[in-house]
Amino acid sequence: MIFEKQIKEAVLNIVSCLYSCELCEDSLQIQKTKKDFTGDFTVVVFPFVRYSKKSPDATAEEIGENLMKTVPFIKDYNVIKGFLNLSIHDETWLNYFNNIRSKELLLNINEQDQSPIVVEYSSPNTNKPLHLGHVRNNLLGDAVCNILQANKYNVIRVNLVNDRGIHICKSMLAWIKSGKEETPESSGLKGDKLVGKYYVEFDRLYKQEINQLESQGLSKEQAEKQAPVLLEAQQMLQKWEEGDEEIRALWAKMNAWVYEGFDKTYKQMGIRFDKIYYESNTYLLGKEIVEEGLNKNIFYKHEDGSIRVNLENEGLDEKVLLRSDGTSVYITQDLGTATLRANEFNPQKMIYIVGNEQNYHFDVLKLILDKKLGYTWGETIYHLSYGMVELPSGKMKSREGTVVDADDLMEDMIAIAKENTEKLGKTDNFTTTQLDHLSSMIGIGALKYFILKVDPKKNMLFNPEESIDLNGNTAPFIQYTHARIRSLLRKAEAQEININDSVCVSLIPEQEKELLRTLYEYPSVVKQAGTELSPALIANYTYELVKAYNHFYQDTPILREENKELRIYRLQLSLYTADIIKHAMKLLGIDVPEQM
């Protein structure tokens, strides 16, 4: 970032002097020199050829020659097929490195606009436990927030709990019918699991009744609409909306069970929120906005009494905003909560972490707020859409019991991590608590990394067996490297080697410069991940870094190195590598152990 900028300015200068033309900054790219060529930075000269009216090689030669004269830290240059490779003096690298160790330079990111960024994620329903799909959502949300915060943004983490609706009533009804007053305490089940059990139970009752009605001669459609349990559930919802005390009490009781269960899951997952909204508090808010739009003739009343908006000019369809009976639909409440948040926080951006099955919904939402209602903050909405998580057996379907439960999954991961750790026998001196803590770090880390390393917008395949493989591009591999470095540093300390000495190795071994360069890139990776909202970028960078470190130092004797200066330099580079690994993994919400 520092070097690139200076080289860029110098090149722009030279080009404008030499060929008397004004270049825009974008047409000039400085990139890192590919492995197989000598040099540190590369200038692509093709864009200048039209001005220089010379061959690419001659142009590159000319620029290279002038750069040597004007930029003091450039040691040498070479030209290959129109690529101008620049080498930087070793002293310059070392200077930079010695500065970097003060950590001030670690993330040299300027103060950002401090108006908040509101990030909504998780957004569970309270009728069933969290599953693998939620896991991707939660992890993405958490990581995105971490990355934005590392970029010095003011982030507000928000969860919108969908705690009302027909699905909740189904669980409640089944509990009344066949629950026998079962509670989390009496059953030993986690609260969300218990409620989820009755949601499944409802489905069973419902199907039973449908079959019965069908055998009485009704068509399938008729049976689905007339099944008594369904009618009862609908009645219950109506009573809930009317504020029926008995129903509300049961609703509150069962939801409280669920929240207790969710809290445990969130805690295990290591995610948190600054603010939790409940849909039962906000679902009415959108109505006013719809009324307002109706008065301004932005929306219109359909002949059946429902209120709608026509988005055909924008390439979309007609959309219902309020039911004919005056009750609100999904988009009504989202219009409401968005407005609520905009007024509450005056955010520069509102990010929604929601699956790609709702792309259309968010297109509509943005369009209505921004273009139709003309709210200035409408365009601040950003839908971070992620793909589905599929299983080798196909899609997850709750009815077919192919859902991967979040708690079970985490438990499995931890158990496997523990088994592996014990098998390797490196932690025999650990206490049980320490071992559990380590297993949890490794198991949960493996899960998080496995999911976050994939580009969010792509559908991904979750193979339970492969995911717990702790080899290759996985969190345990990264954690392991970190642990090894810390162990190395502990031993150095025991030998009373002072790592903090400022270092000036006369010549940095060429290969190790490569590692230094990778480290050098870290701040810009974080910055870019912040703008792209992509934890995958951080994950893959970290893996590259670890590969690079292992490649250079795996078989390099560091503590036994006779050249004292070189030894200290390598220890410092190791220390710095470990720090970056730790920092990067923290952005992904993954802990790294000191020892494993």
Next chain:
RNA sequence: GGUUCCAUAGCUCAGUUGGAUAGAGCAACUGCCUUCUAAGCAGUAGGUCAUUGGUUCGAAUCCAAUUGGAAUCACCA
């Protein structure tokens, strides 16, 4: 059918604003534990970047068409 997204090694995935000879891991095969932690390292093999055309000095990357897959197009959330 309309809209949006995806297609890179047998499998799972990377691939920076278009740049040099396409990158890992898993699976397969070969070496390496008296050596700072082998959850590792080094190596072999594996590719028509879905297809075709276009844009240009230069395309896995941008544009168009085609093929295949996913999501969505509810008075469900």
